[in-house]
Amino acid sequence: MNRYFRELSVAAALLVMLAGLALFAPGFYQPQPLLSLATREAPTLVVACGMALVIMCRQIDISVGSIFSVCGVGAGLLAAKNWPFALVLPAAVGCGALLGALNGLLIAGLRLPSIVVTLAMMVTLRQGLNLVQQGEFVNLPDGVQWFGLAQSTGQWIMVAAALGLMVALGLGLRHLVAGRMIYAIGSDAEAARLAGIRPQLGTFLVFVFMGALTGLAAFMNTVQSPQVQPLAGSGLELKVIAAVVVGGVAISGGRGNLWGTFVGLLLLACIAPALIHLHIEAYWEKAIQGTIILLAVVADSLRTRKNGS
Amino acid sequence: MPPPLLELRELAKSFGGARALRGVDFDLFAGEVHALLGENGAGKSTLIKIVTGAHQPDGGTIRIAGESVTHLTPARAHALGIACIYQQPALFPDLTVMENIALRLDAGAPLHRVDWAARRERATRLLTRIGADISPETEVRLLSMPEQQLVEIACALGAGARIVIMDEPTASLTQKEQHLLFAVVRELRASGVGIVYISHRLEEIFALADRVTVLRDGESVGTNQVSDINETVLIRMMVGREMTQIYPASESEPGDVALSLHQVGCAASGVRDVSFEVRAGEVFGLAGLVGAGRTELARILFGLTPADTGEVRLNGQVVRPGSPLEAVASGIAYVPEDRRRQGVILEMPLAHNLTMAIHRVLFPRGWLRVGTEDSLTREYIRDLAIKCTGPEALGSSLSGGNQQKVSLARWLATKPRLLILDEPTQGVDVGAKSEIHKIIRRLARTGLPVLLISSDLPEILGMSDRIGVMRGGTLAAILPGGSDAHSVMAAALGQEKGAA
Numbered sequence: 001m002n003r004y005f006r007e008l009s010v011a012a013a014l015l016v017m018l019a020g021l022a023l024f025a026p027g028f029y030q031p032q033p034l035l036s037l038a039t040r041e042a043p044t045l046v047v048a049c050g051m052a053l054v055i056m057c058r059q060i061d062i063s064v065g066s067i068f069s070v071c072g073v074g075a076g077l078l079a080a081k082n083w084p085f086a087l088v089l090p091a092a093v094g095c096g097a098l099l100g101a102l103n104g105l106l107i108a109g110l111r112l113p114s115i116v117v118t119l120a121m122m123v124t125l126r127q128g129l130n131l132v133q134q135g136e137f138v139n140l141p142d143g144v145q146w147f148g149l150a151q152s153t154g155q156w157i158m159v160a161a162a163l164g165l166m167v168a169l170g171l172g173l174r175h176l177v178a179g180r181m182i183y184a185i186g187s188d189a190e191a192a193r194l195a196g197i198r199p200q201l202g203t204f205l206v207f208v209f210m211g212a213l214t215g216l217a218a219f220m221n222t223v224q225s226p227q228v229q230p231l232a233g234s235g236l237e238l239k240v241i242a243a244v245v246v247g248g249v250a251i252s253g254g255r256g257n258l259w260g261t262f263v264g265l266l267l268l269a270c271i272a273p274a275l276i277h278l279h280i281e282a283y284w285e286k287a288i289q290g291t292i293i294l295l296a297v298v299a300d301s302l303r304t305r306k307n308g309s
Numbered sequence: 310m311p312p313p314l315l316e317l318r319e320l321a322k323s324f325g326g327a328r329a330l331r332g333v334d335f336d337l338f339a340g341e342v343h344a345l346l347g348e349n350g351a352g353k354s355t356l357i358k359i360v361t362g363a364h365q366p367d368g369g370t371i372r373i374a375g376e377s378v379t380h381l382t383p384a385r386a387h388a389l390g391i392a393c394i395y396q397q398p399a400l401f402p403d404l405t406v407m408e409n410i411a412l413r414l415d416a417g418a419p420l421h422r423v424d425w426a427a428r429r430e431r432a433t434r435l436l437t438r439i440g441a442d443i444s445p446e447t448e449v450r451l452l453s454m455p456e457q458q459l460v461e462i463a464c465a466l467g468a469g470a471r472i473v474i475m476d477e478p479t480a481s482l483t484q485k486e487q488h489l490l491f492a493v494v495r496e497l498r499a500s501g502v503g504i505v506y507i508s509h510r511l512e513e514i515f516a517l518a519d520r521v522t523v524l525r526d527g528e529s530v531g532t533n534q535v536s537d538i539n540e541t542v543l544i545r546m547m548v549g550r551e552m553t554q555i556y557p558a559s560e561s562e563p564g565d566v567a568l569s570l571h572q573v574g575c576a577a578s579g580v581r582d583v584s585f586e587v588r589a590g591e592v593f594g595l596a597g598l599v600g601a602g603r604t605e606l607a608r609i610l611f612g613l614t615p616a617d618t619g620e621v622r623l624n625g626q627v628v629r630p631g632s633p634l635e636a637v638a639s640g641i642a643y644v645p646e647d648r649r650r651q652g653v654i655l656e657m658p659l660a661h662n663l664t665m666a667i668h669r670v671l672f673p674r675g676w677l678r679v680g681t682e683d684s685l686t687r688e689y690i691r692d693l694a695i696k697c698t699g700p701e702a703l704g705s706s707l708s709g710g711n712q713q714k715v716s717l718a719r720w721l722a723t724k725p726r727l728l729i730l731d732e733p734t735q736g737v738d739v740g741a742k743s744e745i746h747k748i749i750r751r752l753a754r755t756g757l758p759v760l761l762i763s764s765d766l767p768e769i770l771g772m773s774d775r776i777g778v779m780r781g782g783t784l785a786a787i788l789p790g791g792s793d794a795h796s797v798m799a800a801a802l803g804q805e806k807g808a809a
Contacts, residue, residue: 174677175676175677175679176675176676176677177668177672177675177676177677178675179677180661180665180668180677181668183657183661184654184657184661184665187654187655187656187657188650188654188655190650190651191650191651191652191653191654192654192665193633194611194613194633194643194645194651194652195633195637195665195666195719196633196634196636196637196638196665196666197634197665197668198632198634254654254656254657255656
């Protein structure tokens with residue numbers, strides 16, 4: 001009970017908000033807009049799952065937004081050349097994994113701080129993409145959007161895929177040796193090393209995985225619209241880090257789970273549509289998100305201080 | 310005669326239940342070098358920390374130049390002219406020498422104009438006074454360790470220090486650098502400064518000090534003029550304590566040679582030319598002062614800093630671990646010294662902590678079998694009498710002794726062929742300590758060779774079948790079990806005739 005206090009309190013906040021909406025803005029509860037919201041956030045959930053693993057490892061990756069854009073544009077260009085999905089998907093995932101491996105190599109291999117490495121990666125990829133693409137959209141041929149299926153079918157596939165992946169990863173984190181190692185490395189890398197675990201190898205693999213998930217998310221985003229925006233994914237890193245932190249993953253590593261991340265993302269994602277339905281100016285969105293993040297961090301710090309004494 | 314510069318009476322201090330100082334008297338006169346000597350944990354550091362204001366005493370009085378002082382804080386101590394020069398100088402590496410000196414000496418007014426010329430002039434004057442040939446413009450990180458110590462001394466002088474405490478200042482110095490430092494110390498003494506000099510090296514005490522006080526178990530054993538005393542007497546004063554604890558008797562009959570080291574050395578960690586053998590079922594104690602190379606040797610055996618010379622054999626096979634993972638694979642277990650930072654992961658449940666080193670064996674397919682893990686954990690909880698609420702209890706909820714048992718259980722679960730214990734009972738209460746001793750004995754009885762590193766001399770004497778004594782990164786002597794404290798201490802301090 002106490003162990004899941006954080007996850008439960010975020011869930012409670014979400015329920016309060018949903019209940020408030022039911023009372024004051026029942027218009028929020030319309031199936032089609034809600035499905036669209038879920039579909040839009042599905043790729044974000046995939047990236048957030050990866051980010052949760054990275055932060056549990058006591059690292060951070062702020063290059064995910066740029067990697068997302070590069071993979072998305074890449075996938076779009078391949079799809080525009082009429083490559084089949086069976087090749088575009090692995091290409092996007094592989095591209096992400098490769099960029100993640102570069103991050104991992106610098107961070108785990110050379111022991112550079114992850115915030116600096118991924119900041120450099122973020123800027124380089126973003127500017128590189130602007131240079132190559134000159135801000136142009138990639139127009140996709142017919143049959144790419146929603147895999148050529150009906151829109152609602154495509155949307156359901158997207159949401160199911162993201163949820164399925166999250167559940168699989170959440171179970172893996174709990175039931176696989178690899179998951180246990182992530183917690184151990186994030187809690188105390190030196191103790192883990194003395195117990196025969198290889199923290200550097202683990203950290204490297206987590207970054208590769210983060211990149212692969214970002215590539216997958218970019219693919220999921222690409223098939224949602226008739227064209228790919230090179231700017232898609234800017235700001236994504238902040239959104240997923242916020243979801244992970246609000247969801248109770250300790251920024252100091254070693255603590256948290258994906259269920260919390262999921263609830264945290266739901267809470268943050270519902271704010272914007274809720275504001276619209278409550279007829280509050282949209283400018284409040286970021287302020288409210290910021291307040292929630294601040295509350296989460298303060299709650300963490302109070303809890304750690306209590307435990308530490 | 311003027312009153313002493315520093316006069317401590319009946320000084321007492323406890324940490325939790327442990328009494329670090331139990332009524333110590335100490336005094337220091339102007340123009341005197343007063344050496345403070347004692348084993349690891351005798352109370353020297355606590356005494357210094359009280360005098361420098363870092364700790365508040367529980368009882369006793371402090372007088373400085375005849376005036377009684379209460380509520381000493383670091384700032385107050387500084388103002389009263391007390392300076393401490395630590396083994397590792399605490400300077401800002403990226404600032405120049407004169408900026409470092411200025412930071413220590415000038416009260417900070419953030420918007421005050423900096424008078425660079427005056428700073429340079431003062432730095433030069435202070436450095437010249439102690440005969441140090443260091444440019445005030447040099448950045449501190451470019452200086453050698455002894456040069457940094459000289460800068461610290463210059464700071465102390467500049468602050469008008471009358472009482473200078475030096476905590477093992479020569480620990481990392483070469484012979485030549487030591488002589489330079491000694492000259493500075495004598496200079497300070499001649500100028501009327503009182504110096505508290507802490508060192509493990511007896512020859513330094515005889516070369517430099519006027520008087521010497523020996524601390525043992527938080528009590529002052531006696532103060533003598535250095536001219537009235539010799540090394541043998543000093544060592545006897547340091548170790549002359551009765552056994553306060555009963556150790557379980559050795560019952561195991563040592564078997565064949567299990568571990569053998571042949572001229573093992575590692576330049577990076579300062580260990581050289583260590584050779585010894587440990588038999589199956591034998592507890593081989595490794596004694597020595599802090600910094601003598603015991604933990605470093607353990608880290609070599611465990612692959613943390615691989616050996617670059619020599620050969621290690623385990624059950625006849627050459628082992629050359631290059632990482633902890635390889636060491637674990639060849640059957641070496643190392644229960645590290647700092648259990649809170651290197652052993653038990655405090656945020657993780659006991660069961661997760663316990664199986665951490667045996668993932669591959671217990672879960673060969675990569676998924677966790679919680680039932681197996683749980684029953685294995687319960688087995689060890691029972692076997693080692695770990696007090697906890699169950700396998701789910703977090704590491705942080707256990708007491709020190711029980712954390713240590715979990716750390717031990719993690720390694721026993723690997724079914725090791727060699728067990729290295731580094732300070733297994735440090736900071737553990739008496740009850741848990743004796744339980745851990747019994748566990749060690751029981752393990753030895755099953756034929757496991759045990760390498761026991763401890764700074765607790767009675768523990769080494771009571772638990773070891775044989776005792777290796779390390780000094781300066783090498784093995785100074787191997788003594789038979791049942792040796793007395795005096796001969797171990799003599800070997801650790803480097804007094805050859807005692808090390809028979």
